Amino acid sequence: MPQPQPKGAPSAGGRLARFFTTENMMLAPAMLVLASVSIFPFLYLIYASLMDFSLAIDNPTFAGFRNWLRLVKDPLIFQSWKVTIVYAVTGLGLELILGVGIALLLYAAPWGRNLFVTLWMLPIFVAPVVAGLLGWFLLNSSYGLYAWVLQQFGVHTDIFGTVATALPAVILIDVWEWTPLITLIVLSGLQSLPTEPLEAAEVDGATYWQKLRYIILPLSFRIIVVALLIRSMDIMRFIDTIFITTAGGPADSTKIIGLRLFDVAFRFMDIGFAAAIGLSMLVVTIFLGKAFIRVMYGRE
């Protein structure tokens, strides 16, 4: 029989033993490395945003909040956020409509669902930079396959070189690559829907549209929100496709905020300002991440 522990402060040995549990020992390496790849760079980002690196990268001078002020004053930053919002809202809107639509079609298809899902998901595996190169190749006005199809309808525009068409084109590349992800997420939601309400509606003679409007879509709401949050964080995350196709041009019409940061950092070597832009992007991601956690864990 173990002796009951005397009450009072635990001995130093006991406290140590409680700290060096198997779990803590297993978790420590991951947490240390995670901190060194997240917290340390994050603090450095804040520090860098308060410094001026324009004279020498290893010898910055204190700049106060000048870089932060430029975030709101610089019209180019405002322009880039505008492009980012158009890019994100249009792209996500199209991906949502097409992605949910195709998920519903696959859900309604009596046979071959597995095969169609497999084929439909292939663009997801394509590296974004390859998706960009491919989109550029297809739409190239002198020998692109899609450009040739457009030419049969009398459209001869240089698509990536024209302000009016460059942004729609890079949006379509994103839509091509990521609509399948929305479909996959929504379809897995549809497949786990409870069958009783749908059967009851069937018995009551409900039409497909009634079932969709009153049962399927309301029950899929949470999963659609998950899909949208994941995709919006990803849109903030990547710059690859636009970097390779237009590099933000023509006339900054496709310069999303991440690309602007690249320009500021690596073309103008204004690292302090780039850090401030990075912080502002991080704020958006943090908001989206908080929302994502809330949806995932449910409201408490």
Add this chain to the structure above:
Amino acid sequence: MAGTKVSSRKLITTVLIYTALGIAMVWALLPIIWMVLSSLKTEANMFSMPPKFTFKPTFSTYAFMFTEGNFGGFLKNSMIAAFSSTAIALILGTLGGYALARGNYRRGKDIAFWIISTRMTPVAAAIVPLYIIFAKFHLIGTTFGLVFAYTTFNLPFALWMMMTFFAELPPDMEHAAMVDGATKFQAFYRIALPQVTPGLVATGILCLMFAWNDFAFASVFTSHENQTIPVAASLLVSQTGIAWGQAMATGTVIITPMLITGLAVRKYLVRGLSMGAVK
């Protein structure tokens, strides 16, 4: 009569569903098919207008890339970076994920938020501090720097995924083993780990894919010596023109292993890409 009316409506619906799905498949697959076809064409065939769908395939572009260019080297660099960062992420992520799933840590939501926001940090925002730090320690252009950069997204991903896989496992068998005298670590290693092998493999393949497909980090943190294939692909685009044949062949080489391994773990794909929000 009513029966034929219903069945003909059903037939029309079915035809409409499959027509729409057919169009969707053409939209999704034609670019990929076109890329592979173009990589097998001669210059003359590739640029012919109207575009050619039938031609005599040739592997001359691939042969050129591997013999004249340093394509094999780029391939090796990509593999080293992807496999190293995946190994680090899997080892630390599996140990840590198990601890998070089994140890009664409070503030689980805060840890979740930390992990998710690290995973989702915009690449552009992550590059800036890493760039300054790497410049200070002369890590720009080194494989170590690139692997470190990839760890910023692969470690939180692996940690999170493995945590969800272990959390789904009922702990009874591990408890039984510990009653029989196994240590906690043995219970993890001998009982829990073998049961999550499919999840571990899927997590590993997705980690490989995220690193393999990266362009932005590699474009800043590699030099000519350790350049990865996505960067090599981007360098085929130059002021004077684009080597489209090589670009399409490079693209084909980049996506083929991802298509094969990705489809092999397709059961876990949605779960991985939605950070575990969808099972």
